[in-house]
Amino acid sequence: MELKWYKLIDVDFNLDKLLVWARKLQSSSSGNEIKTDSSLNGDLGSDQRYWAGEFPQKEFDYINSLIPLDGQFKGIQTSCSLWEYQTHTHLKPHIHENETDIGGLLIVPLIGRFKTSIFKDDVEIDSVEYSPKTIFFLKGKEFVHGGEAIDGYRLCVNLYIKQGTNLDSYIQ
Numbered sequence: 001m002e003l004k005w006y007k008l009i010d011v012d013f014n015l016d017k018l019l020v021w022a023r024k025l026q027s028s029s030s031g032n033e034i035k036t037d038s039s040l041n042g043d044l045g046s047d048q049r050y051w052a053g054e055f056p057q058k059e060f061d062y063i064n065s066l067i068p069l070d071g072q073f074k075g076i077q078t079s080c081s082l083w084e085y086q087t088h089t090h091l092k093p094h095i096h097e098n099e100t101d102i103g104g105l106l107i108v109p110l111i112g113r114f115k116t117s118i119f120k121d122d123v124e125i126d127s128v129e130y131s132p133k134t135i136f137f138l139k140g141k142e143f144v145h146g147g148e149a150i151d152g153y154r155l156c157v158n159l160y161i162k163q164g165t166n167l168d169s170y171i172q
Helices: 015-027 057-064
Strands: 006-010 048-054 079-085 090-094 104-111 114-120 123-130 134-138 144-149 154-161
Touching: 006 123, 015 048, 015 079, 015 104, 015 154, 090 114, 114 134, 123 134
Parallel strands: none
Antiparallel strands: 006 134, 048 079, 079 154, 090 144, 104 134, 104 154, 114 123, 114 144
16 A cells, blocks of 8 residues: 655756745844754754745745645745754654644755655654755654655755645645
8 A cells, every 4th residue: 555645746946046045044043943842743853943934935936836835824924944954963753733723844955855754653664755856745744754864964945835735635
C-alpha cells in the first residue's frame, strides 16, 4: 500500500530574487531560536532559527494558485516564516496536531536539499528528498515527521496552507 502523505511540485520562479529577500529578512534581526518550550510541536531540535515576515507577493500569488494559502495568518499579509538549519541540525520527529489555526505548512526550499521522513512507533516508514525549485507539503497533522539537511546548511520558507483545505485532493 502506497502512503499518500506528501506532494512535491516543481516551480518556476526567480530563486535569486527570493534569496535576496531572505537575506534582507535575516539581516533585519537576529531571528528567533526554537526552544523546547516555545514550540507547539515539542522539541524540534537545536540550532534552528526563524524569522517571521511577508513573502514576496508575486511568488505568493503563484504558489497560492497551486494550493490555497492563508494570506492573513496572524494578521500578516502573505505571512511566512524563514527557517535556517545549521550543518549539524536535525528536525526531530513531531506532528502538527496542535496547530489548529492552519491547514498545514508548505515548504519552499531556498538553499540545500532536505530529506523528510515519516515515522510510526519511532521507526522510519517512508521518506522523500527535495531541493530548491520544488515546493513540498505533507499531511503534518496526520503523520509524525522529521528530517535532516542533506547538504548541511538549509534555508527554507514555511507558508501556511489555508485552514479547511482538503490536502487529500492535492495529493495524488
